[in-house]
Amino acid sequence: MAFKIIASQCTNCTACEAECPNLAISEKGGTFIIDPEKCTECIGHFDSPQCEAVCPVDDTCVIDQNFPRYQAAQ
């Protein structure tokens, strides 16, 4: 499972791109998107998801319900 970015709320500020430990965030069509294959919800890296923590607009980097929650490798 992964985070996603609500495109209509994204200010295109680039802050999340630099913070992502998985290099899962890139620019596409004027806003930023998260590659669900790469996103680990920052589990194993940080205490909180970095994109959500740095995003200037609340509720813009959110859990994508279309994917199962990420499971850290045992």
Next chain:
Amino acid sequence: MDTPVQHDGAQVESSVDLEAIMQQAAEHKGCGTDGGNSKPSCGSSAGQGDMPTEIWEKVKNHPCYSEEAHHHYARMHVAVAPACNIQCNYCNRKYDCANESRPGVVSERLTPEQASKKVLAVASTIPQMTVLGIAGPGDPLANPAKTFKTFELISQTAPDIKLCLSTNGLTLPDHVDEIAKYNVDHVTITINMVDPEIGAKIYPWVFYKHQRYTGVEAAQILTDRQLQGLEMLTERGILCKVNSVMIPGVNDQHLVEVNRAVKSRGAFLHNIMPLISAPEHGTVFGLNGQRGPSAQELKALQDSCEGEMNMMRHCRQCRADAVGLLGEDRSAEFTTDKIMEMEVDYDLDTRKAYQAQVEEERVAKVAAKQEELKALAGEVSDIKVLAAVATKGSGLINEHFGHAKEFQVYELSTDGAKFVGHRRVDLYCQGGFGDEDSLSTVIRAINDCHAVFVSKIGGCPKSDLQAAGIDPVDRYAHEYIEKSAITWFKNYLERVRSGEIEHIERGDADIRQGALIEVA
């Protein structure tokens, strides 16, 4: 200073220590302090005065640091730093209107390479462009790779351009060495509080070391890092200005304490700016009805801090991609599409020749002021009045009343004419007023002034101004502002003394907010 400075008891008690610290900081920076007055003698005064040559050389052509230089020299900001690491209640990053003029707002984002090309294009077109700043639209030091790459490229191709940056200070201590490496000689830190309880009302959160902090904890981290960064810059001899946003009821009284804290750590200039909080900007303060200060409230706070330190009064609260002289914005001439097509010929000699001519103008202006100041010698009066001036620059009264987008405000006393601020009178971006209302808008903006100096004025506005108690003065058209203002003031005092007129205090005035739009 002949004006008594009102401060709280705590400040008086600590004044001895502060003075020693200030002296130390000033000596370190090469600024003198004069006698019993703890005010450092460098900063935004009209001329060099007793400022050490080393500091004067650094600030004299910098429009954002020298009140007088901003009439002659231009600056530009390049928007290479979109990301931010804190949230401020007076900022909304989503808002972007081409007519919008305030910090944090840009129309397009540039790569360091595009920014470098843009700087060369602008410097070739506008020879008085002497300063390149990175101010956002986020925080330059939250985008360190882009910010320093831009500085590197520009220092290689246009070494005569001064580099500066404006930061919230959160990561400043981590980057001081790099700032020194690229010869960035001016840094501005926005410091709105030194008390985290107050900070919690201004900053909902900060993002620090991979974690979001909120409330008092967030503000504590921010203030610690800001003051540490300021001290580190001072130690390295990098000039540091402090910006503060005046938020009535939140930090207005507290800014006196902020002023003391930053002065003791070596900041050389303090710029207290009015909160911009129009509801249509969608900021937290805009939406919850937090008002900005009136002109009188702002001036009173600036005056009360001035006994301690030089205050900046000419800030135009520019956009993060502004181009041109302060108060004008030529950024639309230099969009990425246009600059990529431009043939850039960076001619250092032309720039030097232009700047030499400006220097001659400045010397003439200062001489005119000195001459007229002699006329006030021996005059003793407690009367102080404000006068508004319509000017296009060069220190002259050279703008038509009806064409002025802003008025400069001078305080006139037997000490001379002192620049104390400016008032915007352009129309709002959205909604707007009709032409029939624009005169009352102007009167509200300069309502605290006794006179308005213009190059020309129509009969109708003239009589309306007189009815409002403001003397419209057009007899000094195309003459020097300060010289003319002093002559007028001398005459005013004579008329009061002879009983021809009665001196009456003026009321308060509005600070206009919103977009700066071109007059067609």
